[in-house]
Structures are given as structure tokens and as C-alpha cells.
Amino acid sequence: MWGWFGGGAAAQKKKDSAKNAILGLRAQLDMLQKREKHIxxxxxxxxxxxxxxxNTNKTVAKAALRRKKTQEGTLDKTIAQIATLEAQINSIESANINRETLAVMEKSSEAIKAIHQGLTPEKVDEIMEKINEQNALSDEIVNVITQNPIGEQFDDGELEDELERMQQEHLDEQMLNTGQVPIADAVHKMPTPSNADPISSKKVAVEDDEEAELLKLQAEMAM
Incomplete structure (x- = not known):
């Protein structure tokens, strides 16, 4: 992939160039530091x-001082050279780091571009709309399935009647086991009107005749 800093052999050449420059500067710096110690x-x-x-030989002493002054001047120049080389090394290293960082950022940008290829906000909206439609369809299908259960459907009234019948049978069974007569059987065993006392029947007939006679008299008096 080609980028801001070239690609392939060109990029490697630039990388090697920076590396070689740093190595050369460090070698020179090492030499100057050794020279500094010697001076x-x-x-x-x-x-x-x-x-x-x-005190004993001023001529020798003065000559030594002159050599000392000369060496001190050389030392100052050497220290300045060392500072210059250190600054250059720092600059090259910083530039190299910046180049590598930008190269990585460029690759990341290309990767993001490849990921987003063909993907637009409109495309995302379209996909989300399709997803929502499918979710709505799924909900409708679930509602239809739950509202229309499979199998024969029974009337609740029939089920209630059957339940009451079973409860009554259970109650009757309990009565038989305990020796008590169910209320329904007691009612059925009560005497019917045909088995009632004959005297009571005659009394009712007499009262009806008397009522009819009374009504007849009232009608005659009204005439």
C-alpha cells in the first residue's frame, strides 16, 4: 500500500537512511565524549x-598554563560539538517516530475506509428499517399463534357443568362412606301430595265449597 511516505523498497530505504544517520551520529558522539575525557x-x-x-621554575609553569589554556579552548569546542550531535540525534529520532506514527495512522485510515466501503448513512437506515420490519413481522406471527391455539376447543359452560357433576358425585360418595343421606335424596323421599292425609284433602275441599257459596250470595245481593 502506497502512502504519504512511499511504499515498498522506497519506504524501507528511508527507514534505513534514518537508522544509518542515527548510528553515524552516535558513533561520532561516542568519539567526542572520549575526546572530552582525554582533554x-x-x-x-x-x-x-x-x-x-x-615557585621553582616559572618558565615551565607558564608553559604548562599555556597548554592548559589551549586544552580548555579545545574542550569548550568539543562540548559544543557534543551538544550539537545530541540535538541532531534527538531531532532525527523524533522525526523518525513521527514518520512511523503517521504511517501507522495512514494504514489505520485505509483499514477504516475498507470497512466502510459501500456503507453510507442511507444504507444503514435501510438496513435498520428492514430489521424493524422483520421484528414487527415476528411479533405478528407470535400473536397469531398464541391467539389461535391448535386442537379442539371446548365451551366453558360445558366444562363448568361437567365440573359440577363431578363435584356432586364426589359429595355423594363421601355421604355414602360416612352413612349420611344427601340432601337431594332426603328431598326425594319426602311424601308426595298423593300420599298426604285424606282428612287434610277433605278439609281443603270443604273450604273451597264454602268460598264458592259465599261468592254466590254476594252476587245475588248485588242484583
């Missing part, structure tokens, strides 16, 4: 010579 040792050595001969 500092030379300065210390000339200082000791000057101190040793300050």
Missing part, C-alpha cells in the same frame, strides 16, 4: 605541572 585529563595534568613548578 580534561590533559588539563588536569598541565594544572599539576604548573602548580609543581610555580
Amino acid at each position: 580534561m585529563n590533559q588539563i588536569e595534568e598541565q594544572d599539576q605541572i604548573a602548580r609543581k613548578n610555580v
Whole structure:
């Protein structure tokens, strides 16, 4: 994949170039740091010579001081060079990190683009609408299934009658087991009007005749 920093061999060449530059700078920096230590040792050595001969041989002491001053100037330049190299190394490393970071970000951008290929807000709305339609259809199917159960349907009234009959049979069975006569049987065993006392029947007939006679008299008096 080609990006902002090239691709393939070109990208690898740039990466190697930055790496080689850093390696070269670090090698030079290492050499300068060693030179710095050597110069500092030379300065210390000339200082000791000057101190040793300050009272006995001023010519030697002055020569040592001149060499010391020269080495101090060289040391200042070396320290400045070291600082410059360190700054360059930091700059190259930062630039290299930035390049690598941007390269990764570019690849991520391409990956997101590939994922979203052909996917638009309108397409998402269309898909969501289809999903909602299918969910609504599923709910309708469930409602139809639950409202129309499979199998023969029975009238609730018939079921209630059957239940009452079973309860009555159970009650009768309990009465037989306990020796008590059910209320319904007691009612059936009560004497019927045909078995009633003859005297009571005659009394009722007499009362009817008297009532009829009374009505007849009332009618005659009204004439």
C-alpha cells in the first residue's frame, strides 16, 4: 500500500537512511565524549605541572598554563560539538517516530475506509428499517399463534357443568362412606301430595265449597 511516505523498497530505504544517520551520529558522539575525557585529563595534568613548578621554575609553569589554556579552548569546542550531535540525534529520532506514527495512522485510515466501503448513512437506515420490519413481522406471527391455539376447543359452560357433576358425585360418595343421606335424596323421599292425609284433602275441599257459596250470595245481593 502506497502512502504519504512511499511504499515498498522506497519506504524501507528511508527507514534505513534514518537508522544509518542515527548510528553515524552516535558513533561520532561516542568519539567526542572520549575526546572530552582525554582533554580534561590533559588539563588536569598541565594544572599539576604548573602548580609543581610555580615557585621553582616559572618558565615551565607558564608553559604548562599555556597548554592548559589551549586544552580548555579545545574542550569548550568539543562540548559544543557534543551538544550539537545530541540535538541532531534527538531531532532525527523524533522525526523518525513521527514518520512511523503517521504511517501507522495512514494504514489505520485505509483499514477504516475498507470497512466502510459501500456503507453510507442511507444504507444503514435501510438496513435498520428492514430489521424493524422483520421484528414487527415476528411479533405478528407470535400473536397469531398464541391467539389461535391448535386442537379442539371446548365451551366453558360445558366444562363448568361437567365440573359440577363431578363435584356432586364426589359429595355423594363421601355421604355414602360416612352413612349420611344427601340432601337431594332426603328431598326425594319426602311424601308426595298423593300420599298426604285424606282428612287434610277433605278439609281443603270443604273450604273451597264454602268460598264458592259465599261468592254466590254476594252476587245475588248485588242484583
